[in-house]
Structures are given as structure tokens and as C-alpha cells.
Amino acid sequence: MLFGRRKEGFTKVEKVTEFPKEINEDILKEKEKLSNIESKEQEKPDLLDYLDELEDVEDLDNSLENQDIEEAEEKTEAELLAEFIRIRSKGAYLTSKSSLEKEEPKLEELLDNLSKDEGCQDIVYIKGDKDVYYYSNEFMSDNYAMIAMLVEDKDMPRTIAEMVRWNGKTYPCATPLYYFKNSPYFYTDAQIERALGRIRHKEEYSDICELTTGNNVRYLYSTIHMSEKYARALAEGVEYGEYGYR
Amino acid sequence: MATYGWSGKILRVNFTTNSIKTEDTSKYKDYIGGMGIGYKIIYDEVPLETHPYDEASKVVLAMGPLTGSGVPCSGRLNMSFLSSWTKGYSIVDAHMGGHIAHAIKYAGYDAVIFEGKASKPVYLKIDDDKVTIEDASHIWGKGTFEANRILVEENGESFDAATIGQAGENLVNMSCMITSVGNSGGAGVGAIFGSKKVKGFVARGTGSVKIADPKELKEVSDYMLRELVGGNNNHNVPAVPQSWAEYSAPSGTNRWSGAPGRGWQKAEGGFVDMGEQPVGDIDKIGYRAHKGYFDHGAIADKYMVKVGGCSSCPIRCYAQYDIDPLAEYDLPTKVSNTCMPIIYQGAWYPEGLKDFVDEGDANLVICGAGSRAVDDYGLWDNYGNIQRDFNYCYTSGILKEKLPAEEYNSIPWDLMKEGDPRWVVEIVRRISMKEGEISKLGLGTYLLVKEWNLGKEYLDVEYLQNVTYNGYPKHHSSEDVWQTGLLYNIMYNRDCMIHHMTNVIQSGSPYELYKKILEDEFGEGAVDKPKHYTPMNRNKAKLAKWAFIGKQWHDMATLCNWMYPMTLSPSKKRGYKGDHDLDAKYMTAVTGEKWSRKDIDLASERVSNMLRVMTAISFNIHEGSKNLRKDHDTIPAWVFDKEPDFKPFEAGTVKMDREDMETAKTMFYEEMGWDVETGIPTRKTLERLGLGYMADDLEKRGLLPA
Numbered sequence: 001m002l003f004g005r006r007k008e009g010f011t012k013v014e015k016v017t018e019f020p021k022e023i024n025e026d027i028l029k030e031k032e033k034l035s036n037i038e039s040k041e042q043e044k045p046d047l048l049d050y051l052d053e054l055e056d057v058e059d060l061d062n063s064l065e066n067q068d069i070e071e072a073e074e075k076t077e078a079e080l081l082a083e084f085i086r087i088r089s090k091g092a093y094l095t096s097k098s099s100l101e102k103e104e105p106k107l108e109e110l111l112d113n114l115s116k117d118e119g120c121q122d123i124v125y126i127k128g129d130k131d132v133y134y135y136s137n138e139f140m141s142d143n144y145a146m147i148a149m150l151v152e153d154k155d156m157p158r159t160i161a162e163m164v165r166w167n168g169k170t171y172p173c174a175t176p177l178y179y180f181k182n183s184p185y186f187y188t189d190a191q192i193e194r195a196l197g198r199i200r201h202k203e204e205y206s207d208i209c210e211l212t213t214g215n216n217v218r219y220l221y222s223t224i225h226m227s228e229k230y231a232r233a234l235a236e237g238v239e240y241g242e243y244g245y246r
Numbered sequence: 247m248a249t250y251g252w253s254g255k256i257l258r259v260n261f262t263t264n265s266i267k268t269e270d271t272s273k274y275k276d277y278i279g280g281m282g283i284g285y286k287i288i289y290d291e292v293p294l295e296t297h298p299y300d301e302a303s304k305v306v307l308a309m310g311p312l313t314g315s316g317v318p319c320s321g322r323l324n325m326s327f328l329s330s331w332t333k334g335y336s337i338v339d340a341h342m343g344g345h346i347a348h349a350i351k352y353a354g355y356d357a358v359i360f361e362g363k364a365s366k367p368v369y370l371k372i373d374d375d376k377v378t379i380e381d382a383s384h385i386w387g388k389g390t391f392e393a394n395r396i397l398v399e400e401n402g403e404s405f406d407a408a409t410i411g412q413a414g415e416n417l418v419n420m421s422c423m424i425t426s427v428g429n430s431g432g433a434g435v436g437a438i439f440g441s442k443k444v445k446g447f448v449a450r451g452t453g454s455v456k457i458a459d460p461k462e463l464k465e466v467s468d469y470m471l472r473e474l475v476g477g478n479n480n481h482n483v484p485a486v487p488q489s490w491a492e493y494s495a496p497s498g499t500n501r502w503s504g505a506p507g508r509g510w511q512k513a514e515g516g517f518v519d520m521g522e523q524p525v526g527d528i529d530k531i532g533y534r535a536h537k538g539y540f541d542h543g544a545i546a547d548k549y550m551v552k553v554g555g556c557s558s559c560p561i562r563c564y565a566q567y568d569i570d571p572l573a574e575y576d577l578p579t580k581v582s583n584t585c586m587p588i589i590y591q592g593a594w595y596p597e598g599l600k601d602f603v604d605e606g607d608a609n610l611v612i613c614g615a616g617s618r619a620v621d622d623y624g625l626w627d628n629y630g631n632i633q634r635d636f637n638y639c640y641t642s643g644i645l646k647e648k649l650p651a652e653e654y655n656s657i658p659w660d661l662m663k664e665g666d667p668r669w670v671v672e673i674v675r676r677i678s679m680k681e682g683e684i685s686k687l688g689l690g691t692y693l694l695v696k697e698w699n700l701g702k703e704y705l706d707v708e709y710l711q712n713v714t715y716n717g718y719p720k721h722h723s724s725e726d727v728w729q730t731g732l733l734y735n736i737m738y739n740r741d742c743m744i745h746h747m748t749n750v751i752q753s754g755s756p757y758e759l760y761k762k763i764l765e766d767e768f769g770e771g772a773v774d775k776p777k778h779y780t781p782m783n784r785n786k787a788k789l790a791k792w793a794f795i796g797k798q799w800h801d802m803a804t805l806c807n808w809m810y811p812m813t814l815s816p817s818k819k820r821g822y823k824g825d826h827d828l829d830a831k832y833m834t835a836v837t838g839e840k841w842s843r844k845d846i847d848l849a850s851e852r853v854s855n856m857l858r859v860m861t862a863i864s865f866n867i868h869e870g871s872k873n874l875r876k877d878h879d880t881i882p883a884w885v886f887d888k889e890p891d892f893k894p895f896e897a898g899t900v901k902m903d904r905e906d907m908e909t910a911k912t913m914f915y916e917e918m919g920w921d922v923e924t925g926i927p928t929r930k931t932l933e934r935l936g937l938g939y940m941a942d943d944l945e946k947r948g949l950l951p952a
Contacts, residue, residue, distance in 0.1 A: 143493065171756050
């Protein structure tokens, strides 16, 4: 699992209509006990029987019928694909083109239809080095898609360098190594060290520099966006904070 | 008589005469509530010559029209009284969250005036309109946890309680009051109650706050929750990237710290993952603040049970822990706090800390022990000054010099050196029980300097972080907000407690984004780049005035200044802009009167000027001063001399410039309508605010600017 966590749309959810909000095992056990006791007692009137006895109420705005019609309308394949991408986006996942190609032989045609469908304009894509990734910008921000694309491409040195540059330009800030241990990266210390080793030896990453704060926290910054002195001041400001070193 | 918002009554309890009376709130309406009512009553009734521990001294505990109204983040109360520990001994406030403010409002009171002195230990029982003074002999001498537990057991679980600990009973200046759910109000209020032999109070209210337009209130509240509210400190972007969010705080130090994979391992039923909390999803707002992670990093998850918070607040900023390594030292393991007690106990260990079970858990475990100790003894830390005073005096040899040899040798320093959590309990006990010379640390920094002849130079030491020479430290000052932050830091008689700007600057939002939002309102040049500030300008002074007077509003209304004002929003469709008219919208919905931001600013300015006038009078009485600029607003040398490798205004520093800061004061005084020579409000300003009677008072005392 890419991000190592459960997300809506990616876990099998069994619908238990009796308990629409939460399933609490203790409550279930208690209910089971009670039902055993109740079954031994006199049977109570059935709720459905009771409801059947009630008079019908006129559906003034025909909402039930309209609902039926709506449900009966079939979605196009493009809409179904859009729905699939939306669900994944809501779960913080990009949808790679390569994965779709495995499932859908007429993918290009489908994507073409999708791009023309007015109801699917939230479906956009971002190009990585290794794939093209689709997402719904209704549920996933463009900036997050950029991060997720880098993570999906699994090029850690590039991911680290790009994010250090982006953070330096955008906020601006220096980027602590521990940033990459958080969601959505979840890199281990060993992975980060290996990536840093490669960054140090590649010309394309020569702007990426490292500093260590007074409390031994390591930060990266890009010389394209800030000087060492300024980066250090920002990093020390974070670590020293309001009360002193954490 | 109750009106919309206000309960309509003020409870006045005299512990000398055992008299219990109620008065009409309406005569204080210009002062709104909370801090405003408190200041008016103290000014009218307590001569500023009064010693804070004298019978004539009073504590005014007050709420505002929004307290208990259902407005989000309105679970706070304000206590006003005379300071026992700062230069000038002027007016100060303690602020307390939790649930007890609601209880008092629901019992039918906007304020409670504690006056006189009891002959024996008592506590006040507020049970709707049945108010009694009860014997407290059986809880006198007990810590707050035990005292609160007993009071709740004796009176019933529907009561909330608040008590002082041994520090307050023993008249330790650095003392506070703690509620039965662990909220504290500091500034030395514990000893004021202690001087009155009042252990605390319990409250149960079964009434309500009348709302003029409940439908509108619901709509404004929903709007706030859907579009405006962020995480703790109203930080408007998450600390960790979330899929719906454009931005996050790469350093991970902003306070919207709940994130996928983070949570509470000791939660009932197993680990709770705080997940993502998209804007607009109001059911997930409660998962945004993971204060434990913010304070202590990933190790906090191991000991977190859940997050808690105040009545009416969707932001659960109280980290609740079960820190079981403490059991090995026979110390309590259940800890809940959100502020300095759970952050800053490591400073009691000048020789460093040692990990307990896991790498990096030392500070968390020590803070757990320290938090319980200071809260139980009711010791207030003056925003970390008491720890810093101890630490510096230990490392610089002052303690060895000032303490009698016998006492010094009796102190179990080995516990400190070993990083033993029992050390923090022991040092807190000694100070709270006024045991030995070392307990002078409980006098507060200003009086400690006098007592031990440490000289003015002591307050110039950077480590000690004093923001004036009056005895209190900075609190989100120039390190966040350049001249602007420093200006409002020096306005009070305690640490400033203003979060208007740190809520923005530390939000994690891109600089250019929040700069535009603020400069659209306050003008070009009002906002500087992080760690790269520019010379003072008029718009920074306007910004400082907005933050300074606005904080008073929150302590009048009452609203939580850690959340309000809603300057930023997490909503991209709003361009991340909050809503500075929100407070007025709530006032209109709750009170039924038409409130505008201008009305709120006027009321806020009024009470801000009361603070200034009372400070001027107190400084005149106790220091012979006729000039607050010179005698109150002076900034210690370290603020200008730190970071020797930098020059002021250079990229990478917040080292301030002396001349520029004098310009800043002048501009700020001008914005406030104060005399630039003395920093004292002019008659014109006071009369504009309906405070002509204060101008008369200043004139009689020879303090009114020409």
C-alpha cells in the first residue's frame, strides 16, 4: 500500500445497516446477549407489521419516483472511470495510467471521452518521470498531487531535492530531514541516508545543502532559494521556538 | 436582569462579613464583560495602593456575553486583580479555560467578586441561585487534584471545581488556580485567594444563556466551522501534507498536527489514527490538534490516551497522557495539560535529561512528572521564568552563593543530575511550601532580583528572556513579529498572551499568502518576511494596535485568543482569508443588538486604555514614576545585543535596533492616542472612549499629559 494507511475506497467495508455510524464490539456482544434473553421472552409485535398497518402518505413531490429514475440512469464508462479516480483521490491516491491500461484495453478512447465530458472536468493528470497520474482536483490539491507523483515515481533523491526546492521557494523554509518521515513519504532513516548519499554525488542536485541546528536536527535547503545564513536562521527559529530547544 | 448574552447578575461575596449579594450587570455594559468588568470594578473599588494580599484586595472573576452562548471556543473566564510580583504592582489578569466559566454563567452570573478575608479556610459553593460559603478546613493543605476530587465528590458530579494548591495557601507569588479538569489561571491569583483563606469554589448551573437569534447564531457557527476554523492556534494548513490541502508546514511545527499515521496508542479500544481532516468536514475538526505530537514528537503517540479541551471548543488542544514510566518512581502517570507545564519542565535539569524507555522520551516523561507537580501544588511558572531563573542561578553559581551551605547541601542534587523525575517534584515542593532560601524563586523574577541583589544586568541576560525590566518574559514577541510583537509584549504587567500574529506567522502558510491578506487590511509594509525584518513603519504600528486591543476583546467577550481572531482560513475558495467581522456577527446574533467591528474596536480600546491608566497610576504610587515609556516600556539589552554575527535588519535575524524601536514606540503611542513622551493616554483619547473620569484621576495625580 503506497501510503501505508487505510483510506476510504481501499478497504473492504461491509455494510451493517443496523449500525450505520459505528461498530462497537462491546455493544454487539451486549446486543447478542439481550437478543438471547429476548428470544426466550414473549415475542414482541414486528415493526414491519406495524408499519404495514399505517395508512399510506401521499408522496407530494414524487421524490421517491424521481429517485428511482435517477438510479435507473446508467453511467457512461467515462463517468465510471471518473468515479473510480475520484474515490482514489479522496483516499489520497493518484491513479497511474499504467495501472488503468492493464484493466482497460480501450483506455485512450475512454480518456478522450472523459476529457470531453463536462461532468468530468475535475479529472486532471500530472506527468511524472515514470508514468502519468490521474486525480480529481475536487478531492486532491494540485500541490499534493505533485508530492504524490514524486512519491509514486519512487525516485527518492529527486523527491527530496524537488521538495526542498519547492519548500524553499514557497514558504520559504528549510526542510528538516524528519519531514520525509511523515505522510505521505514515510521514508525510513536508512532510505533518507541512501538518498542523501546519491544527492551529494549528482551535479543536478548541487544546490541542495545540509545544515545541523544547535539541537542536532538536520535540515536541507536549496541555494537557489536561500543563503546558508538565512536557512540556518529559519531552521534555528523552528527548533529553538518560543521556549528553547525542543 | 438577564438580557441576551448576559446573565444579568454579578455575585459579590465578602469573606470577612460572609455577605453574599447580587448586583445588576447592566451598569458595566460599556465594559462588556470579563477583563472589562474586572478592570472597572478593581479601579472603582480597590485603591491601587492596596497590597494584593490585604483584606481590601479583590479578585474579579468574570465572563462575557459570548461565554456559554454556544459560540465555538468561548469556554474561558478572566480573573483581574492587583499583581503581587511585578514592578509597579499594577493590574494583571489570569485566564482560565475548561468548563467552569459555562457553569457560572448557567448558574446566572456574569461575574463573581471575591472580597474580604475569611477567618478560617472556606470555599464558595455556587449552585444556581443558592450560594453559600462552606468550610474548607478538610481540604486546606491538600494539592489541587485531591481538593478538587473531594469537592466534586462532596457536592456531586454535576459540579465543577477550581482550587488553589499549597503554593497559593502559602502566599507564593508564583501561584495559580486549577480546575477539576486541569485548566489553570496564573499570574499569582492562587496567593490572592490564599490570602483570603479561600481554597476555591465549586459551581453548578442548570440555566442557560439567552440568545436573541438562535438561527443566526447556528448559521454563523456553522459557517465558522466549515470555512474559517483551522487547527490549534487556528493554524490554517496542516503540519503534514494532506491530500485535499495545497499547503502544509514543512517543518512540522505548526499546531494542526493531527495527521495520517499519527494518533493515540493508549486510546480505549486501541490506536486511533487521526487521519486527514479536510476543510469543511466539521466532524473531523477535533482530530486536527495533536498537541502531544507538537510538543514532544512521535514519542507522544505512545502515551497519548486522547485529546481534550474546553466547553464549546471543537479544537481539542489538551493532550491527555498515561505516562507509565512514571509509575516506577511512584509518581502519578495520568497527565493532561496544553501549555507550559507539559512543555517546559526540562529546564529544571540544567545538566541535561536522560531517556527512560525509548530514544527521545526524556522530556516527555519529565514534563509529565513536572506538569502533575506544578498543577498539584498550584505553582505558576510565569511562562517559564521560574525554571529559567532556577536554571541560570544554578549554572552561574548564584544558587550556591545565595543559599546557606546547610540548605544547599541538603538539596538532593543527585536526583537532578540523574534526570530523575522525582527531582522536579522536589524542587516544586520546596518552592510551593516556601521551604528554605531556594523558595525565593517563587517571588517572581522582579522581586528575586531585588531579594538576591542580582542587579539590572540579570534581566539583560538573553537566556532569561525578560521582555521588560518588570519581571515577566516575552511571549511570541519579535522572534515572530518584529517590532510589532515586541510592542504589544511590553504593554502588560505580565507576559502578553497575545496570539493574533503568531497564529498567522506560525501557521505554515506561505509568506506571500498571509502577507497579502494582512497588508490588504493594514497597508503595505505591515508584514515582514520570516527572520528578515525591515525598519519600523506606520502600518506595523496599526497592526500592533489591532493585536493589542483585540486581545482585550477576547478576554472581555470571552473568546479564546489561541483561536480568534479568524485572520486566516483553511479554505482555498476563500483565498485562505478569514473573517475579522466574525466577532461582531456573533455579538449581533447573541445579544440582538447590531454590532460592527468598529463597535468592538471601540470597546477593546476602552479597556486597553484602562490598563494603561491603571498601570500609570500604580507606577506612580509604587515607583514614583510619571513616565511609562521610560519606567515601564523599557526593553532589556539582550533584545538588541543578541546574535553578534548579525546586524539589525539583516536577513536571518530578529536582533532589534535601539533607535528603530524608539521610533516604533512613538508610532504606536500615536496610534493609541497616547502622549509620545510619557506613553500615558491623553485626555482627548480617554474622553473619546468614555473614560473622562480616568483623565480627571490622572490630572489630580499630576500624570495627565499636557
